[in-house]
Amino acid sequence: MQHVERYLADNADRFVDELKQFLRIPSVSASSAHRGDVRRAAEFVRDHLAAAGLTVQIVETEGHPIIHGSWMEAKDAPTVLVYGHYDVQPPDPLNEWVTPPFEPTVRDGCLYARGATDDKGQVFTHVKSLEAWMKSAGRLPVNVQVVIEGEEEVGSNNLDRFLEQNRDRLRCDVAVISDTSQFGPGQPAITYGLRGIVACEITLRGANQDVHSGVFGGSIANPVNSLAKLIASLHDDNGRVTVPGFYDDVTPMSPAERDRLAKLPFDEATFRGSLGVAATHGESGFTTIERRWCRPTCDVNGIIGGYQGEGPKTIIPAKATAKITCRLVPNQNPDKIMAALQTHFERLCPSGLKLQFTTYHGCPAHVFDPTSPFMAAAKTAIRSAFDVEPVFIREGGSIPVVGSLKQILGVDTLLLGWGQNTDNLHGPNEHFSLDDFRRGTLASAHLWNELSRTAVVAR
Amino acid sequence: MQHVERYLADNADRFVDELKQFLRIPSVSASSAHRGDVRRAAEFVRDHLAAAGLTVQIVETEGHPIIHGSWMEAKDAPTVLVYGHYDVQPPDPLNEWVTPPFEPTVRDGCLYARGATDDKGQVFTHVKSLEAWMKSAGRLPVNVQVVIEGEEEVGSNNLDRFLEQNRDRLRCDVAVISDTSQFGPGQPAITYGLRGIVACEITLRGANQDVHSGVFGGSIANPVNSLAKLIASLHDDNGRVTVPGFYDDVTPMSPAERDRLAKLPFDEATFRGSLGVAATHGESGFTTIERRWCRPTCDVNGIIGGYQGEGPKTIIPAKATAKITCRLVPNQNPDKIMAALQTHFERLCPSGLKLQFTTYHGCPAHVFDPTSPFMAAAKTAIRSAFDVEPVFIREGGSIPVVGSLKQILGVDTLLLGWGQNTDNLHGPNEHFSLDDFRRGTLASAHLWNELSRTAVVAR
Numbered sequence: 001m002q003h004v005e006r007y008l009a010d011n012a013d014r015f016v017d018e019l020k021q022f023l024r025i026p027s028v029s030a031s032s033a034h035r036g037d038v039r040r041a042a043e044f045v046r047d048h049l050a051a052a053g054l055t056v057q058i059v060e061t062e063g064h065p066i067i068h069g070s071w072m073e074a075k076d077a078p079t080v081l082v083y084g085h086y087d088v089q090p091p092d093p094l095n096e097w098v099t100p101p102f103e104p105t106v107r108d109g110c111l112y113a114r115g116a117t118d119d120k121g122q123v124f125t126h127v128k129s130l131e132a133w134m135k136s137a138g139r140l141p142v143n144v145q146v147v148i149e150g151e152e153e154v155g156s157n158n159l160d161r162f163l164e165q166n167r168d169r170l171r172c173d174v175a176v177i178s179d180t181s182q183f184g185p186g187q188p189a190i191t192y193g194l195r196g197i198v199a200c201e202i203t204l205r206g207a208n209q210d211v212h213s214g215v216f217g218g219s220i221a222n223p224v225n226s227l228a229k230l231i232a233s234l235h236d237d238n239g240r241v242t243v244p245g246f247y248d249d250v251t252p253m254s255p256a257e258r259d260r261l262a263k264l265p266f267d268e269a270t271f272r273g274s275l276g277v278a279a280t281h282g283e284s285g286f287t288t289i290e291r292r293w294c295r296p297t298c299d300v301n302g303i304i305g306g307y308q309g310e311g312p313k314t315i316i317p318a319k320a321t322a323k324i325t326c327r328l329v330p331n332q333n334p335d336k337i338m339a340a341l342q343t344h345f346e347r348l349c350p351s352g353l354k355l356q357f358t359t360y361h362g363c364p365a366h367v368f369d370p371t372s373p374f375m376a377a378a379k380t381a382i383r384s385a386f387d388v389e390p391v392f393i394r395e396g397g398s399i400p401v402v403g404s405l406k407q408i409l410g411v412d413t414l415l416l417g418w419g420q421n422t423d424n425l426h427g428p429n430e431h432f433s434l435d436d437f438r439r440g441t442l443a444s445a446h447l448w449n450e451l452s453r454t455a456v457v458a459r
Numbered sequence: 460m461q462h463v464e465r466y467l468a469d470n471a472d473r474f475v476d477e478l479k480q481f482l483r484i485p486s487v488s489a490s491s492a493h494r495g496d497v498r499r500a501a502e503f504v505r506d507h508l509a510a511a512g513l514t515v516q517i518v519e520t521e522g523h524p525i526i527h528g529s530w531m532e533a534k535d536a537p538t539v540l541v542y543g544h545y546d547v548q549p550p551d552p553l554n555e556w557v558t559p560p561f562e563p564t565v566r567d568g569c570l571y572a573r574g575a576t577d578d579k580g581q582v583f584t585h586v587k588s589l590e591a592w593m594k595s596a597g598r599l600p601v602n603v604q605v606v607i608e609g610e611e612e613v614g615s616n617n618l619d620r621f622l623e624q625n626r627d628r629l630r631c632d633v634a635v636i637s638d639t640s641q642f643g644p645g646q647p648a649i650t651y652g653l654r655g656i657v658a659c660e661i662t663l664r665g666a667n668q669d670v671h672s673g674v675f676g677g678s679i680a681n682p683v684n685s686l687a688k689l690i691a692s693l694h695d696d697n698g699r700v701t702v703p704g705f706y707d708d709v710t711p712m713s714p715a716e717r718d719r720l721a722k723l724p725f726d727e728a729t730f731r732g733s734l735g736v737a738a739t740h741g742e743s744g745f746t747t748i749e750r751r752w753c754r755p756t757c758d759v760n761g762i763i764g765g766y767q768g769e770g771p772k773t774i775i776p777a778k779a780t781a782k783i784t785c786r787l788v789p790n791q792n793p794d795k796i797m798a799a800l801q802t803h804f805e806r807l808c809p810s811g812l813k814l815q816f817t818t819y820h821g822c823p824a825h826v827f828d829p830t831s832p833f834m835a836a837a838k839t840a841i842r843s844a845f846d847v848e849p850v851f852i853r854e855g856g857s858i859p860v861v862g863s864l865k866q867i868l869g870v871d872t873l874l875l876g877w878g879q880n881t882d883n884l885h886g887p888n889e890h891f892s893l894d895d896f897r898r899g900t901l902a903s904a905h906l907w908n909e910l911s912r913t914a915v916v917a918r
Binding site: 014024028030031032042089090092093096116144154181195197199201206208209210211212213214215216218219220221222224225227228231232233234235245255275276277278279280281282283288291292295296297299300301303304307308309310311314315316317319323325327350351352353354360361364369390395396397420424425426427428429 | 489490491533547548555613640654656658660665666667668669670671672673674675676677678679680681683686687688689690691692693694707734735736737738739740741742747750751754755756758759760761762763764767768769770771772773774776779782784786809810811812813819820825850854855856857858881883884885886887888891910
């Protein structure tokens, strides 16, 4: 471990430079215009894993490629699957970035760029800890399977097929993903639960084109006004979702867990301050942490309709569209929720308008046992790198692959987030603390060591 | 009149070519980028009025210039003020135009371009009928004051000051405006009533930037969801506006007028078909014509918030904006309605969001006496040109200058629309029938003759 630690220290600056190279590639998987960039990012990952000494291949899919690397020479040691993604969210709204999203810039000890924390920076901690072991010790203490995909931000449409087709090759004892956050600055965490998600888009169409609001206003349904009614119908005055059946399958939180979460060092005023809001808001009867991690939601992510320019324009818009996601909690079925949403909208759509309902990716929520030997190994590794005991938390986001790894390969996942909630993942000015990048890489190096002591589970 | 009619017939093709030149100028008054184009359109009008033999000047304002032309040699004859506007609405959405908005194109007997009917094409009928009289008869049968402004589509902010400062010079007996529509193809109309308007924009702001919908969703107010609630709160299930005080001052329609409007040859199925909607929609207890002309409305003209691109994006948007207009009917006070709207939104804005309320132009509704001698003159002129008796109608749109002409100059306005409701004014593929352009120009030429027989009102 000493040689590994020295290698990490000696090469820290180079790792940051290489991460900047990675971040310069605008690998926006949602945009067909960036297809070539997404491929360049895949090749970048391949080259770095190969240089570390792993056997690597680019696996073509119907969408963006998957990078598969492996090193299986640690006889009698367990096998760890490392998952990550090299694609990033769209950078909009561009005009709110202080420095351009694909020109990585260090300010106040943080590296600013789209993908800095989600997930290029965090993936890179594992890539570089593997390099450190191989280059300084000539081996890894565990066997590894590395799977880095390019479609996480658009639903991982081709990942499950890859996992299914390579079930034997990918056989492992536990999975590791760094795509979450610490609980706060200086307070690392192990995430044992994630929310699920469903995403859809609804469009209401009225007249065959925008028409004059004076000539026709009052006599035909306005798609924007009507879309607003549909959206407003999603919640009651207590912040509860009103879609029939929405809460039917929700597993209630245990009193013990509510008690444990209430003891986390969470300061509501700091939380409000970091977001710039005067008040929190949500479902009555739950704390802010519970609302974020353990309760389902229904949020509009984008809305568009009618005139978008400067000043007024007197039209009745021809159509209006809203992008909507629901965050799900354990035992809610994504398909069932999506069907309930569609039924709800269809029931409320006024005559004179046409409703178009489009669905995107979905995945269920997951909660793992926080007392397993793998969790213990992770806890020790993190303590060694961060000099502080990690806390066990849940997370409000969704990582669909966690469900796939459980279902297809039968393994639990260690969710070890090196970033911060305040890193603006998915928003403008996304960033990653260089300290967190360094400590995350060190914790990752320790993790391979700690996991080498856990039992190989026969599969 | 025979010489005038011959001149109109002989020069009809040239008039169309000149109108095309006028329409090629993208005089979008709402866009600062088009400032130079707006001025070019003003100069175009000036040149054509001057060539016709009128005394013309460009009057500078704090915004776009006003063209003032006059010919006051008709001793003992009444004076007619002709108002129109040379500015146009923005052409969005551009991708829905079959041919580009500023490349005038004739298809199926119609001229397609932004401004074809609103209002360049209609203004041009008067410019060319004046030319016809001057070039063929060497005089006009009435005195004329011509006022063509460039800010009608953005609230006519500088027009009232011009009218006030030139009250004496502009003294007249009646005003004429062609900026409305016929009742239908082959059925010309005289419009004796207009709705008023108020326009505003509301923006709700939450977190200081877009944030991750997984990490934060459920714990802070979503500006789009909340904006939808505000918009949904504007109407009840009967299509009535719920803003407190909204209907307080509305003058109820007389049974006689309701009866007369019910007798107009209006076919609901044709109306639905022309718009491509399966059903009409509006305030319970009123007919489609009443809803369009005689009842107030509250419509969203545009909405924007959060992610606007392809596919999903999992954010809670930082802000959301809606552009809203209300159409007003006689006796509603625009300022009072605007204040009521603002109070309504402020009362419903949830804690944790900030509301910004911006107001644009407003004007009250107007209704004139359909039995005056001026109305009779207009009726005769239209019958001479269209070979059919015009009907008396109201209109759902707003022409703020009509109120200014009444208030500042003390005159009623003859609203003589040569266009059609289906000309897509304010929408994509705006057009103007070349037959209507020709007949409108002829009716205008007759109008000067008919009005010469009405009494001069001492002022």
